[in-house]
Amino acid sequence: MDWRRFSFIGIIIILLFGVVVLIGGEQISPLIIISSMLATTLSVATPLTLGALSGIFCERAGVVNIGIEGMMLAAAFFGWLASIYMNSIFEYSPAISLTIGVLAAILTGGLFALLHAWLSITFKVDQIIGGTVINILAIGVTGFLNRQLFFDKGSIFGGNVPHAPGLLPTLSKALTVLCSGAQGCGGLPSLIAGTIFDQKPVAISAILLVIVANYVLFNTRWGLRTRAVGEHPKAADTVGIDVRRVRYINVVIGGMLAGLAGAYFTIESVPSFEPLMTNGRGFIALAAMIFGNWTPFGAWAAALVFGASQALQINLQFFRESIPPAWAFLQQSYVVGLAPYILTMLILTGVIGKTTPPAADGQPYEK
Amino acid sequence: MQAAAEKPARGWFVRLWRAFVEAALVPILAIITAVIGGGIIIWVVGGNPFAAYLGLLQGAFGSTRAWSETFVWATPYIFAGLAVALAFKGGLFNIGAEGQLAFGALAAAWVGYALPNLLGVQLPGYIHLPLAILAGMLVGALWGAIPGALKAYAGGHEVINTIMMNYIALNLTSFLLNGPMKDKNPLNVIARTPEIAESARLLPIFANLRIHWGFPLALLTAFLVWYLLWKTTLGFEIRTAGSNPDAAKYAGINFKRILVLTMALSGLLAGLAGAVEVTGLNYRQELGFSIGYGFDAIAIALLGKTHPLGVVLSAILFAGMRNGATRMQFLTQIPVDIISVIQALILLFVAADAIVRKIYRIKAREDRLVLTRGWGG
Incomplete structure (x- = not known):
């Protein structure tokens, strides 16, 4: 990440925030708008951040993974399903059920990634085709099970689709319980409540994982091996690194990250599952990864841009009435909703400088 | 291919048919495998795969x-x-x-x-x-x-x-x-x-x-x-x-x-x-x-x-x-969505033809389809 990229990201985020401040600034103090936009941005950027990290682990090891979208979707479904069953059949408390749900989501992501690794590393299938298989499989399996389990038999419409037993709590709420009261722990929970730090667990872990991923990739022996395998597998093999093993493990790590992103959808954001609910986030995450030049911090910054463009859409809804006539197109949520997709394409055109993928990205390793 | 080169006297129809069979063998086996896989899923969720496929046909x-x-x-x-x-x-x-x-x-x-x-x-x-x-x-x-x-x-x-x-x-x-x-x-x-x-x-x-x-x-x-x-x-x-x-x-x-x-x-x-x-x-x-x-x-x-x-x-x-x-x-x-699962399985077995070749013990040919390339472009 060079300064040009970061300043581009800064400018776009300021522009997106500026639009909302300009429109809503007369009703609500700009400071409140900005902090609300920041909080929304951090939250909605979560699946993109995690998805990009997932892509980084896979591609730094030399395996292209366009199946992240499908891994997220499957993880969102099975995590949600696990939390429901834990709560309703095994009668665990909602807190435990939700935790198990998150773990189930991570496991699902890991298993789908194992399939991807098996296809692309063992069978040397074209990796983009392999990823497409994962995506189609995830759509099919989640759609089938969703209808089989919860819809009235034989009917096309209708059904009794249950909700997850609640949602993961925000930091302040969790601390309130842990510190036995909002004034416990020196008043920490009440201090955090309502600020941008008041995020939910998956969102917080996404930010922590950016730091961890950066450390692992660039400061540990494992990271060095991973990058060696992705840049020059033959050389890595010569010095005794097991190329296939390193690739397998990294792809599965990537899948588990995508799985955690899946948990964001059905356990942290909303308590219900809808077919196709990931809505292209997995692909946008890949664009964030590319724009961030395959580095965790760069990808995070790019994910925040997409998050900000979504935050724009969400926050504009509050000020629909005060949009000036000249900007009437901003009233159309479908039109504002185009922003992340157009941004993705713009970023991929390399207007802001070329990026370099790992040298052996996408190539099966032949001994 | 060698056999065909040695016996060029065969009619064009036979040669065309052979080319078709050779090209279609793996896809057909992939379909069969996927249908069996789909049948197992139907059976697991408590349906009768034979009745389901009969209805489908x-x-x-x-x-x-x-x-x-x-x-x-x-x-x-x-x-x-x-x-x-x-x-x-x-x-x-x-x-x-x-x-x-x-x-x-x-x-x-x-x-x-x-x-x-x-x-x-x-x-x-x-x-x-x-x-x-x-x-x-x-x-x-x-x-x-x-x-x-x-x-x-x-x-x-x-x-x-x-x-x-x-x-x-x-x-x-x-x-x-x-x-x-x-x-x-x-x-x-x-x-x-x-x-x-x-x-x-x-x-x-x-x-x-x-x-x-x-x-x-x-x-x-x-x-x-x-x-x-x-x-x-x-x-x-x-x-x-x-x-x-x-x-x-x-x-x-x-x-x-x-x-x-x-x-x-x-x-x-x-x-x-x-x-x-x-x-x-x-x-x-x-x-x-x-x-x-x-x-x-x-x-x-x-x-x-x-x-x-x-x-x-x-x-x-x-x-x-x-x-x-x-x-x-x-x-x-059985929900219609099972079709998407079967289609994904077909695609899986077509893409990873090595799996199908392994199951049915077919020798691999060397002309692999080159479909896509990495991000470098």
């Missing part, structure tokens, strides 16, 4: 009406499958057939319902219908050419760009169908266009059956795509650019131009799918009708090994499954 091919419906389903599948297959031949992965199809349909619908009023004249069918279909083709081609140009001149990878174009098309279609293009009839609450004029419709082939002239048109298009790819210079250039870009550049082929052209042609075919669906079947564009065609088209193109004949056969197979699934669900209460 009846629904797909059990009567004249079933055949007609299967061909109705197959029509857009053939066009869209050809679109993806043509792009593959040029070394490009067009995941954007869905968006191109949606926009092609939108354009055809607009010409169908709005153009006569706009011009203030009644257009005769021999002008109006071709105009509607042409509009769909052009808009589809344009929607496909954009990611092509972005790849050729700016290095943006077509996989992500075509997907983004899908979401953009979906958003814009939602906007248009809920707003400017919505059917203004006070009784209408659905996001859809008005009906297109009679003069812009493709007619049914038989009375009482829904199969329309779009199906023969699809077969003709498959032949034309085959002719283009293997009998013309342009087709040769597309295939060379796809299989060996370096050789193409050395041979003096304008690589970037071919790249944009391939994506435009691919988008044109997908747009044609949408236009034929509107003019031949729905007589209007409705929100959400295009969802799922993109991935189905990829599966069809891959199962058909990106050959037009293969695409036609796989399209009819997939159409049969989609068509028969409703009856299967009616008879056995």
